[in-house]
Amino acid sequence: MDPLITSPANPSLKLARRLRERKVREQSGLFYVEGIRLVAEALAQGWSIEMLIIAPDRLSSEFAYQKVEAARARGIRVVEVSPRAFESLSLKENPQGIAAVIHQRWGSLSAVRPDKGELWIGLEAIQDPGNLGTILRTAEAVGAQGVVLLEHTTDPYDPAAVRASMGAIFTQQLVRTSREVFLRWVAEHHPPLIGTSDKAAQDYHDFIYPEGLMLLMGSEREGLSPVYASLCQAMVAIPMVGRVDSLNVAVATAIVLYEIFNQRRRKGKLTSACKGEERIP
């Protein structure tokens, strides 16, 4: 076993710290996660882990030790560091003493098939990583396949996005694409796209959503731009009273996703009920 690393200047720790910067994440194709919950989910979902970093003196749970041993058995490099060295890279107070450097995964747009019954979310130029992570978390809760990032959307592998996703970063598929490629994909597959706009006449709650669809959400400030709105089969609005004229983008996404999810659930119930009736002579 390697000796315990005590210097924050150690190259592995330096890399882990530098992964806070988007540029470094883009160049390396890696990202950093912290805490036993997220590390365990990455292992459970079979992500390619570059290294685990642990501070044995801080690791208190048996569960965490088991995960570390299982990772070691799978040939994953485990870097052991002193509590102080760990604190040099931790983004939390009282860190749990476990972190991982992981290889990013990006899916291809050609595998995105809302026309085959899948539920996807398309995000145009979302700026806040916390919002993006929260959207991933909600997407996972309603059984969506994943998120397509359009234009200059913030990085889902930003530590704030990873944290806000509560592990959904490891189960939701992530695709990023240019406008050109997206337009070609739309022309080829004619996917059912539903957009949101506070100016739309269609109430999101009265609309019957297609079986599969991609929900397009615009940026915090600008909303969905005309080029994307024009591709949509329908634009829906979330009604508001009172003095605010918009909702937080993660909240707005959740409200529409739950409407879609409720319609799917109702349909499922109706289908089972009908099947049930068929069995009754």
Add this chain to the structure above:
Amino acid sequence: MDPLITSPANPSLKLARRLRERKVREQSGLFYVEGIRLVAEALAQGWSIEMLIIAPDRLSSEFAYQKVEAARARGIRVVEVSPRAFESLSLKENPQGIAAVIHQRWGSLSAVRPDKGELWIGLEAIQDPGNLGTILRTAEAVGAQGVVLLEHTTDPYDPAAVRASMGAIFTQQLVRTSREVFLRWVAEHHPPLIGTSDKAAQDYHDFIYPEGLMLLMGSEREGLSPVYASLCQAMVAIPMVGRVDSLNVAVATAIVLYEIFNQRRRKGKLTSACKGEERIP
């Protein structure tokens, strides 16, 4: 007119900066807001403004100048500072050059009447000011009266909460109370309380919400504690599939609030439709 203040050590600027600390806000009963949108809303809603702070060299819009002149005419103190002095207190990059120090407003629990048809949100020990501000924003959008803060809930006058509220801080009523006072209030008024829990058997979407109610939401980590859950007429759950076992608290609040809002809207529509029928002979 006073000469332009150039020193960040000026007492007015010092006070504005110190309002970032909760302790200073509690002691002074003041809070700090920044940007023309929020300042204009505070003026429009008639809040008691201790002072406006402006950097004339940064104020570019005619709208902002009009608001400043209107405030001056109402006898509000306007402190003019240099761009650099303004930057010393600004929480933003490229600040708009207008901020205000405002007196906090707290309502009384005795005026909170969900039993009279009002919609309120009760929050137990919410930790994140961004979540609290986002909840205020959504509460305003669905026509709620306000938010009751229970236990050690974060401060709605925290700059991050004010910012996330997008102005709803000035229109939603805010009440904070101890557990004892809340229990006495419940015993006296028997308000319809509806709580949320991921363990509840009742689906939030199948439940018929009473005309007026207080929606009780628990903290990010712990959920609603038994003492509050036991007061509730019903506990509802938001169903989830996938690998996450909870939603962001601002998202969960929004999903239930929009269900309540949709039921109220439908009722309104039905009532109007029935009234219409009555008029047809």
